[in-house]
Amino acid sequence: MSDTTHTGPMLAADGSPLKRSLERALRRQKLRALALIAPLLIFILVTFIAPIADMLFRSVENEIVSETLPRTVVALKDWDPTLGELPDEAVFAAMAADLQEAAKAKIHTRVGSRLNYETPGISSLFRKSGRQASKWDLEKDGPFKDVLIKSEKGWGELDVWKTIQVYSPKYTNGYFLNAVDLEKTASGISPRDEDQQIYITLFLRTFAMSIGITLSCLMLGYPVAWLLSNLPSRSSNLLMILVLLPFWTSLLVRTSAWKVLLQQQGVINDVLVWVGLVANDDRLVMINNQFGTVLAMTHILLPFMILPLFSVMKTIPPSYLRAAKSLGASNWTAFWRVYFPQSVPGIGAGSILVFILAVGYYITPELVGGTKGTFISNRIAFHISSSLNWGLAAALGAILLGFVVLLYWVYDRLVGIDNVKLG
Amino acid sequence: MTKQDQDAFVVFDRVQKSYDGETLVVKDLNLSIGKGEFLTMLGPSGSGKTTCLMMLAGFETATHGDILLDGNPINNIPPHKRGIGMVFQNYALFPHMTVAENLSFPLEVRNMDKSEREAKVRRALDMVQMAEFGGRRPSQLSGGQQQRVALARALVFQPELVLMDEPLGALDKQLREHMQFEIKRIADNLGITVVYVTHDQTEALTMSDRVAVFDDGRIQQLAPPDELYEAPQNSFVAQFIGENNTLEGVVQEIRNGVALVRLDDGKIIEAKPVNVSSPGERTLVSIRPERVEFNKDRLQEGAHTLQAEVLEFIYMGDIFRTRLRVAGNENFIIKTRNAPDQRRLQPGEMIDIGWLPEDCRALDA
Ligand SMILES: Nc1ncnc2c1ncn2[C@@H]1O[C@H](COP(=O)(O)OP(=O)(O)O)[C@@H](O)[C@H]1O
Numbered sequence: 001m002s003d004t005t006h007t008g009p010m011l012a013a014d015g016s017p018l019k020r021s022l023e024r025a026l027r028r029q030k031l032r033a034l035a036l037i038a039p040l041l042i043f044i045l046v047t048f049i050a051p052i053a054d055m056l057f058r059s060v061e062n063e064i065v066s067e068t069l070p071r072t073v074v075a076l077k078d079w080d081p082t083l084g085e086l087p088d089e090a091v092f093a094a095m096a097a098d099l100q101e102a103a104k105a106k107i108h109t110r111v112g113s114r115l116n117y118e119t120p121g122i123s124s125l126f127r128k129s130g131r132q133a134s135k136w137d138l139e140k141d142g143p144f145k146d147v148l149i150k151s152e153k154g155w156g157e158l159d160v161w162k163t164i165q166v167y168s169p170k171y172t173n174g175y176f177l178n179a180v181d182l183e184k185t186a187s188g189i190s191p192r193d194e195d196q197q198i199y200i201t202l203f204l205r206t207f208a209m210s211i212g213i214t215l216s217c218l219m220l221g222y223p224v225a226w227l228l229s230n231l232p233s234r235s236s237n238l239l240m241i242l243v244l245l246p247f248w249t250s251l252l253v254r255t256s257a258w259k260v261l262l263q264q265q266g267v268i269n270d271v272l273v274w275v276g277l278v279a280n281d282d283r284l285v286m287i288n289n290q291f292g293t294v295l296a297m298t299h300i301l302l303p304f305m306i307l308p309l310f311s312v313m314k315t316i317p318p319s320y321l322r323a324a325k326s327l328g329a330s331n332w333t334a335f336w337r338v339y340f341p342q343s344v345p346g347i348g349a350g351s352i353l354v355f356i357l358a359v360g361y362y363i364t365p366e367l368v369g370g371t372k373g374t375f376i377s378n379r380i381a382f383h384i385s386s387s388l389n390w391g392l393a394a395a396l397g398a399i400l401l402g403f404v405v406l407l408y409w410v411y412d413r414l415v416g417i418d419n420v421k422l423g
Numbered sequence: 424m425t426k427q428d429q430d431a432f433v434v435f436d437r438v439q440k441s442y443d444g445e446t447l448v449v450k451d452l453n454l455s456i457g458k459g460e461f462l463t464m465l466g467p468s469g470s471g472k473t474t475c476l477m478m479l480a481g482f483e484t485a486t487h488g489d490i491l492l493d494g495n496p497i498n499n500i501p502p503h504k505r506g507i508g509m510v511f512q513n514y515a516l517f518p519h520m521t522v523a524e525n526l527s528f529p530l531e532v533r534n535m536d537k538s539e540r541e542a543k544v545r546r547a548l549d550m551v552q553m554a555e556f557g558g559r560r561p562s563q564l565s566g567g568q569q570q571r572v573a574l575a576r577a578l579v580f581q582p583e584l585v586l587m588d589e590p591l592g593a594l595d596k597q598l599r600e601h602m603q604f605e606i607k608r609i610a611d612n613l614g615i616t617v618v619y620v621t622h623d624q625t626e627a628l629t630m631s632d633r634v635a636v637f638d639d640g641r642i643q644q645l646a647p648p649d650e651l652y653e654a655p656q657n658s659f660v661a662q663f664i665g666e667n668n669t670l671e672g673v674v675q676e677i678r679n680g681v682a683l684v685r686l687d688d689g690k691i692i693e694a695k696p697v698n699v700s701s702p703g704e705r706t707l708v709s710i711r712p713e714r715v716e717f718n719k720d721r722l723q724e725g726a727h728t729l730q731a732e733v734l735e736f737i738y739m740g741d742i743f744r745t746r747l748r749v750a751g752n753e754n755f756i757i758k759t760r761n762a763p764d765q766r767r768l769q770p771g772e773m774i775d776i777g778w779l780p781e782d783c784r785a786l787d788a
């Protein structure tokens with residue numbers, strides 16, 4: 001071959017390097033492909049990636065303090081809170097000026113609520129003093145130390161100023177610290193009071209219960225998937241409809257059905273009492289606790305385990321089991337040494353799917369979880385819609401996302417993600 | 424039970440099988456296989472061969488009748504206790520194990536210790552010339568190599584009986600012929616009994632001690648290959664094995680072991696009556712293409728001849744294949760050896776053809 005005789009790059013017929021002409025030839029093709037997927041790409045960017053990025057940004061963003069109280073932030077820079085003294089008059093004067101301006105723009109309550117997340121009570125200082133601030137004459141009414149403390153005596157507390165100082169930078173790790181039960185104080189990072197530590201427990205509970213749900217889905221789903229892939233097609237089609245049936249009813253209806261079944265005056269307890277297994281005044285508590293959540297979520301997530309398992313098992317020819325038996329393996333050995341290893345990709349896919357869905361689940365734990373069976377996502381929802389502490393919600397969400405990604409990575413290292421087959 | 428059955432290693436005794444309770448897939452199967460015999464079940468697809476093999480292996484239960492292995496009924500023994508080696512059509516090599524692990528599997532489940540296992544695996548791999556491939560996964564092997572591994576795996580635990588269900592079906596022609604030879608050689612060396620299933624008649628003829636021709640759930644003929652080819656017992660076997668010319672007619676007279684058959688165009692020929700018994704019966708007369716003679720010098724004195732028109736001459740290298748019109752049949756083939764003095768017939772030529780009466784068999788219509 002003539003090409004192997006010269007050592008330079010391969011040349012195309014017109015003398016240009018082959019690589020470049022290949023690239024040129026492929027570019028048009030790539031552009032056309034890109035144009036085809038552009039609508040989807042834009043849709044995903046706008047509705048999926050952008051909100052997540054925005055949320056992640058909110059978990060560290062803290063511009064509100066330095067924007068609303070610019071003078072105070074500058075003046076506080078040199079204050080040393082460890083001396084145990086209130087800041088000097090310059091700081092109070094700066095605060096008065098900031099407050100007046102903020103009150104004029106009607107944004108003083110916002111910074112109050114923001115700081116209130118960190119030190120409860122601050123929001124009322126801003127609200128009440130802000131109302132009076134318009135009357136102040138910044139030139140004459142000083143010293144403002146007295147004015148402010150007179151208007152709200154909270155301004156005389158060291159903690160308030162410490163909080164303002166700690167949260168004056170544009171970006172903060174405060175939300176994240178908060179999300180793992182730590183707090184940022186003037187003297188550094190320290191654990192929160194014990195009665196305020198809830199997030200670590202919630203995270204651990206969320207993960208533990210999700211693992212429980214995944215395992216119970218696996219144990220219930222494996223035999224069903226096996227039946228699905230081994231029964232004659234008529235019965236397996238019927239079974240498949242039964243597996244998919246839950247998808248045709250609303251999630252809310254299914255969860256409410258569990259309420260009807262599980263509550264103390266519910267169907268199951270009634271039957272148990274009627275049969276005599278349970279005394280009437282000693283009815284089982286099966287709802288508003290972890291048991292209820294695991295049970296209801298196992299039911300709801302079961303199809304997500306069965307379907308990937310089924311799609312993998314369907315591709316395992318029955319001749320493998322026969323071969324194993326003809327080689328002398330008992331039924332159990334044939335299953336365990338030959339069938340099971342080949343179904344592992346399905347187990348991996350189903351488990352990852354169920355686990356990730358479970359970790360972020362919200363409606364079912366909210367309805368049947370009570371206080372002991374709620375997940376971290378319920379807390380996130382609370383911060384999004386009730387306490388309006390979006391920064392903390394974002395930090396919690398980011399931690400959850402991080403954990404899931406980490407888990408994915410670990411799984412990839414241990415089992416290999418290309419072993420996951422969804423169909 | 425006959426004397427032969429008692430000596431036999433595998434016996435099917437009036438075995439029937441139905442999957443749906445409506446049709447019999449295997450109808451009254453009686454078959455005894457001797458120790459060390461290479462028996463092939465040959466038949467068209469759907470004739471029940473695999474079903475018979477699966478009943479013997481224990482994956483299907485016989486609806487009626489007994490299967491005996493070494494004199495003992497095995498109907499109630501589960502497959503993994505029968506100790507029968509099996510080669511599957513798609514090999515069924517376990518994809519998550521290496522070749523060596525695949526071979527080691529039957530030894531592990533028999534609780535053999537490690538050194539013994541390794542020795543046996545090595546010997547089995549040597550036997551199929553796959554010694555260097557022990558560490559590979561089945562997916563990294565070619566079809567022929569997978570076939571060898573499957574064979575080695577079926578033999579590694581030293582079963583006395585090995586079943587093979589169309590083991591060469593997925594290979595190309597050249598490899599298939601090579602493996603036919605290989606399998607036969609190994610089976611002879613080890614002295615094992617083999618029940619081999621195929622729908623390829625050449626494979627059946629070249630490998631087997633005896634061939635059981637299956638059709639419609641019954642054995643149509645059970646005979647050594649040469650007998651099967653030269654003396655088919657009915658027209659199905661004659662058609663199914665090898666190339667065959669047929670002429671339709673009515674039996675006119677049977678005398679001294681020779682039947683006179685009046686062909687549909689009125690000509691009369693002599694034939695050996697095989698399964699016709701009385702005059703007036705319709706019959707299919709069967710003649711092998713290589714037994715037809717058109718050179719008058721080589722025909723017997725007084726032999727019946729038929730007039731034929733040459734339609735097509737095909738040069739095939741070692742042989743010539745000529746298509747004729749004979750007694751209304753336009754697909755009458757004759758084969759002649761490519762010898763220096765052999766005539767090459769021309770299309771349109773009229774010739775007289777004849778044959779020995781014993782090569783011409785009057786079979787059921
Ligand atoms: N598991 C089964 N269930 C129902 N019918 C079957 C089954 N296996 C085979 N059959 C039927 O039995 C007949 C014989 O099949 P088989 O033994 O596989 O034939 P062969 O191996 O000779 O091609 C076929 O008509 C086939 O449809």
Ligand SMILES: [Mg+2]
Pocket residue numbers: 472473474
């Ligand atoms: Mg078959």
